[in-house]
Amino acid sequence: MIDGHVPAIRIAGARKVYSSAPWARARIAVEDVSIEVPEGAIHGLLGPNGAGKTTTIKMLLGLVRPTAGEFEILGHPSRVPANRAGLGFLPEQPYFPSQLSATQAMTLYARLAGVPVSERHGRIADLLERVGLGRHEHARLSEFSRGMLQRLGIAQALVGRPTVVVLDEPASGLDPVGQRDVRNLMMGLRDEGVTVLLSSHQLSEVEAVCDRVSILDRGRLAAEGPLDDLLNVAGRTSVRATGLPGALPATVVALTDDVAVSGDVWVFSVLDADVRAVVDAVDDAGGRVVTVTPKRESLEDYFARLLARPSAEQEVAS
Amino acid sequence: MIGRLSAIAGAVFMDAVRRRVVYVVVFFGAVLALAIPTLPAYGMGIVSGIYREVSLALTFAASMVLVLALAANRVPAEVERRTVYNVLSKPVRRLEYLAGTWMGVFAVMGGAVAGFTLIEQAVALTRYHDPMWRLWEGALAIWLESGVVGAFAISVSAVAGPVVVAVASLTMVFIGHARDSVVGTGGSAMARALYPSLDTFNVINPVAHGSGIDAVYAAGMMVAFVGWVGVLLLLGVVAFDRRDL
Known part of the structure; x- marks a missing residue:
């Protein structure tokens, strides 16, 4: 039922x-x-x-x-x-x-x-x-x-x-x-x-x-x-920012380890607890935060990671 | 159930009558029927009896070829090509699938045997000015026997490939007509009664050289036909029900 x-x-x-x-x-x-x-x-x-x-x-x-x-x-x-x-x-x-x-x-x-x-x-x-x-x-x-x-x-x-x-x-x-x-x-x-x-x-x-x-x-x-x-990464938030002058602020760099940049758009993820500090740092650097969303893995990445494990343990999301 | 049976039978019929093998067999049957009057026996003056005998033998041989061509590979091909999934995933029992398939093949055989008989009648009318209506009594027996062989082929094909089905079916026909050789005309009544004989459907002698078959004999043939087909399809369903598709 x-x-x-x-x-x-x-x-x-x-x-x-x-x-x-x-x-x-x-x-x-x-x-x-x-x-x-x-x-x-x-x-x-x-x-x-x-x-x-x-x-x-x-x-x-x-x-x-x-x-x-x-x-x-x-x-x-x-x-x-x-x-x-x-x-x-x-x-x-x-x-x-x-x-x-x-x-x-x-x-x-x-x-x-x-x-x-x-x-x-x-x-x-x-x-x-x-x-x-x-x-x-x-x-x-x-x-x-x-x-x-x-x-x-x-x-x-x-x-x-x-x-x-x-x-x-x-x-x-x-x-x-x-x-x-x-x-x-x-x-x-x-x-x-x-x-x-x-x-x-x-x-x-x-x-x-x-x-x-x-x-x-x-x-x-x-x-x-x-x-x-299954795809949302627990405890992490994805931030998309634009208008930053050449580089991410040092505060942000210290808090993230996955940064992708395409033209003027920066995408990175941080711990949920650090979101406030990161948004402030981007503002202070003259940039603009476009989106703040829960970090989500692609199904393809999740699928590959899951099946790469030596023995697939059961992973059941509620 | 009747609706599903007739739906499957109708689709099998429509699919089968568009296959070239039906027309190739009927065509060569017609050519052979035209050639019957040229047989050497005609020089001895025995005309109509031999014509009927050879005609019935020809119809029998052609109908065996055709029923095996239509029935031996029907189920294996549908399983192989997975067309059976579209049918059996619906509220259709495997019994209905096998019985409907058999009905479709049997209907095609009815048309083919009727076609052979009409051609043979036409030759008889042209050559001997005699329509030889008695050929239809033989046609009925051959059609019923093709139904039995078709049921056997479909039942075996529920668990085996077409080559095995063809060999098994021909063996069944051979054994079915070999009671006198195997049991002997003087064999015990029990052995003769239990022998899986198809001789009931062999009416060549009374049709070709006698006065044909009467209604009681025809009714007996029908009973044998229903019994054979019922048992064979039932065995086929038992085997097919256990099969993973």
Whole structure:
């Protein structure tokens, strides 16, 4: 339960062990992974290749049999097919029956998702338009480019008006405009109250749209929590100043050890307790403080630092 | 459930009928049907009986080729290319996926067997001025048997690749028609009853050289067909349910 509410997605104690034969050495793909995603949030699932992201998603969707663990969508076991009625899924690099047209494929998925006949035609046309395939509705999928198949994959994931959407690398194969469209689409879904679980290698995308992230490493949960809590550097403040005559005041230099300068703009960080003194020193030197914000690491830096540790200890932000 | 089954079957049908293999097999079937009257046996004056026999054999061989081409690689390819994820992540049971796939293949086979039979009828009408309506009784038996072989192929393909499926399916057809050789015509009734025989669907003799099959025999064929397909798909679902995709 999250604040008394049933989470949209709940994974508890997920474990998957692959073994090709009883005598063969078992390979642990996922070990004790627990994730809760509240309704209406965008939750990022990150990790290097082979970290267990896709296996975790597949266990949630009933595509892989878990060795252990509980998997729920809106409080109901997700491995029961009927409980996936409100779920949309975009697999990584989706493919479709190549001899069908876009409309025929969407009709198939709409029927499987239980979209009523009366709504089907309009819903399919709207979605194809929304993902930029409106002019290709009758084209055969064998003629589609990689990016077009990705867009169709997104459309099929949304065809059943899902309340929970799982997207595995949604920006894969898309050009920069397409990637921006996907970001806007995810934020639009959040505005509509749809919960999104986003698995991605594109950290800038995750940083731009996600409220919380879970980071997997070697099958285990290495870090989990709201992005602000994970990336904000406790006890330090970032100061951006301009108009300084050639150099930082000596008082500031003594208080900081990371200074970056670009043209007339100086960026540095200091301990929270030193902010007042630093602002006064910049003023006294004739400069102007532009911003004072909590120091925040980039997700890329955080990710690299986390995974560089010899053994990823669990790091959970509240 | 019916809606999901028909949705999957419809998609499989639409996808399959646009594949070149269907038309290539039907084309060569037509060429061979046209060539039947040139066979040496015709010089001996045994005309219509042999024509029917060879036509049914041709339809059977072509339908086996086609059903394996359509069914052996259907599930493995969908798993390999991950198209199955788009289906099974929705509220669709694996039973519905396998049964719907089988229904789609079976529907294509119905069209193909009907096509073969129409071509053979056209040749018969042109060459012998006889439409040979009895060929449809044989076509029904062949279509039903192709459904059984299709169910076997799809069930095996739930856990094996296309080469294994093709070899296993051909072995199944061979064994299915070898009861008299294996058990012997004088073998025990129990052994004959338990043997996985497909001979029920072999109606070449009554159709080609006799007076055809009656309604009771046709009903028996239907019962055997339903039993075979039901058991095979059920075994396939049990295996597929345990598989990680």
